[in-house]
Amino acid sequence: MITSLPKLLSATVITLKLLSLSLFFGLFIGLLFAILRLNKNIFVNKFAYGYSYVFRGTPLLVQIFIIYFGLGQIEYFRSTFLWVVFKEPYWCAIIAFALNTGAYTSEILRSAFQTIKPGIIEAGKSLGISNKVIFYKIQIPVAIRQSLPAYGNEIILMMKGTSLASTVTLMDLTGVAKYIISTTFKPIEVFIVAGGIYLFMTFIIHNLIKFLEKKYSFN
Amino acid sequence: MELLAFGKTGWGDELFIATLMTIAVSITAMLIGFLFALIFTPLKLSKNKFLNLIGNSYTTVIRGVPELLVIYLFFFGGSGAVMFVASMFGYNEYIEINAFITGSFAIGIISGAYSTEVFRGAIQSIDKGQFEASQVLGLKRVVYFFRVIMPQMLRLAIPNLSNVWQITLKDTSLISVTGLVEIMRQSYIAAGSTRDPLFFYSFAAVLYLSLTFLSMKLINRLEIKYSRGF
Numbered sequence: 001m002i003t004s005l006p007k008l009l010s011a012t013v014i015t016l017k018l019l020s021l022s023l024f025f026g027l028f029i030g031l032l033f034a035i036l037r038l039n040k041n042i043f044v045n046k047f048a049y050g051y052s053y054v055f056r057g058t059p060l061l062v063q064i065f066i067i068y069f070g071l072g073q074i075e076y077f078r079s080t081f082l083w084v085v086f087k088e089p090y091w092c093a094i095i096a097f098a099l100n101t102g103a104y105t106s107e108i109l110r111s112a113f114q115t116i117k118p119g120i121i122e123a124g125k126s127l128g129i130s131n132k133v134i135f136y137k138i139q140i141p142v143a144i145r146q147s148l149p150a151y152g153n154e155i156i157l158m159m160k161g162t163s164l165a166s167t168v169t170l171m172d173l174t175g176v177a178k179y180i181i182s183t184t185f186k187p188i189e190v191f192i193v194a195g196g197i198y199l200f201m202t203f204i205i206h207n208l209i210k211f212l213e214k215k216y217s218f219n
Numbered sequence: 220m221e222l223l224a225f226g227k228t229g230w231g232d233e234l235f236i237a238t239l240m241t242i243a244v245s246i247t248a249m250l251i252g253f254l255f256a257l258i259f260t261p262l263k264l265s266k267n268k269f270l271n272l273i274g275n276s277y278t279t280v281i282r283g284v285p286e287l288l289v290i291y292l293f294f295f296g297g298s299g300a301v302m303f304v305a306s307m308f309g310y311n312e313y314i315e316i317n318a319f320i321t322g323s324f325a326i327g328i329i330s331g332a333y334s335t336e337v338f339r340g341a342i343q344s345i346d347k348g349q350f351e352a353s354q355v356l357g358l359k360r361v362v363y364f365f366r367v368i369m370p371q372m373l374r375l376a377i378p379n380l381s382n383v384w385q386i387t388l389k390d391t392s393l394i395s396v397t398g399l400v401e402i403m404r405q406s407y408i409a410a411g412s413t414r415d416p417l418f419f420y421s422f423a424a425v426l427y428l429s430l431t432f433l434s435m436k437l438i439n440r441l442e443i444k445y446s447r448g449f
Contacts, residue, residue, distance in 0.1 A: 053428075057385075057427065057428045057432070058424045058427045058431075059392035059403070061392045061395070061403060062392060062403065065407075065420045066417065066420040069410065069416035069417075070420050071417065073415065074417065156282075159285075160284070160285040161285075162285075163288060164393075167287075174285055174288050174291070182295065185295070187291065187292050187295040187299070188292070191288060191292040191296070194288055195284040195288060198283060198284045198288070199279070199280065199283045203283075
């Protein structure tokens with residue numbers, strides 16, 4: 001049980017890398033699509049809705065497999081410079097995670113934007129603040145504060161989602177755990193250690209979000 | 220389209236059966252989840268600190284650990300555990316558990332943790348007066364649970380349970396790692412033998428999307444039924 005700990009800890013680094021990179025890109029994708037969702041143009045709106053519907057309605061495993069196994073099949077695609085990125089399982093996993101978490105994040109941010117009291121925006125307008133400044137300095141900060149609890153859940157879900165990277169040959173925490181289980185046949189011990197590491201990360205994220213919520217609360 | 224033909228030339232019938240398998244596993248897992256929720260919701264609501272701790276650790280651990288890890292635990296540890304129990308009764312042969320049972324059990328435990336949270340939330344948001352009134356009226360516990368609390372709880376729980384169902388349905392794709400032939404596994408086999416992964420995985424995505432879409436429609440109807448009078 002103890003002997004597997006160093007291996008699992010070094011695999012945790014990969015899990016954390018996958019998590020942070022996909023959250024980073026996912027946040028931008030989410031913000032972009034949340035803004036598109038609020039657009040009045042029906043086509044733009046429908047497109048953004050379709051994106052989030054498809055990515056939330058299908059399992060993450062399918063998404064990874066389409067990106068990792070599927071895209072390589074297109075001849076033309078392999079000749080473009082994008083192939084440098086898409087031939088690596090590491091980047092494929094991050095792209096799939098980022099697109100997935102982006103869809104959920106866009107929903108979270110959209111509902112946060114929609115629940116902003118119109119009075120706040122009107123107050124900004126009557127003070128003569130330009131629309132751009134209202135958006136960046138008022139709407140975005142308020143929306144971020146409102147979406148913190150839901151986003152915290154999304155981070156934890158994404159952390160669990162990174163375990164799927166092990167299905168495309170990456171040796172993340174779950175991948176290494178599976179390898180150790182299948183070589184030592186000690187599933188319960190390895191599960192306790194690996195699960196403990198995941199739980200610890202959940203605990204840290206949970207408390208970090210709680211701290212941020214308190215810090216940015218309005219009262 | 221040739222690839223999706225039914226019969227020996229295409230993968231249509233195989234994928235159709237695989238879709239039925241996905242639905243079967245999801246429903247079994249959901250029911251097993253309800254069973255777990257039935258045990259753990261009272262524990263979570265109990266005033267006894269020890270029982271409370273058991274209930275809370277179940278939901279915290281399962282919801283904080285990746286689904287795939289739980290599935291590996293069951294896949295590699297399941298038959299070992301059953302053989303251990305069997306050996307206590309003097310049965311020492313090798314026992315292999317069917318992938319369907321391990322899979323739906325693993326997913327069921329996960330789905331149970333989410334259902335437990337949903338039921339806990341729903342029961343806690345029922346007006347306290349309802350419990351008191353039933354006691355005052357001298358209703359038997361069974362009657363007051365099934366005829367007073369249950370109908371009100373279901374109304375509040377159904378929207379969230381539909382989320383749990385979606386999660387469960389999507390989680391079943393992970394059982395493919397254990398070899399159970401559901402949508403994901405069948406697409407993997409088809410993609411391997413035809414060398415057309417893009418088509419088959421995209422088709423799998425379409426199948427999952429239609430399953431989630433159809434189940435949403437059905438659940439919406441249930442929701443309307445249970446919110447009569449509100």
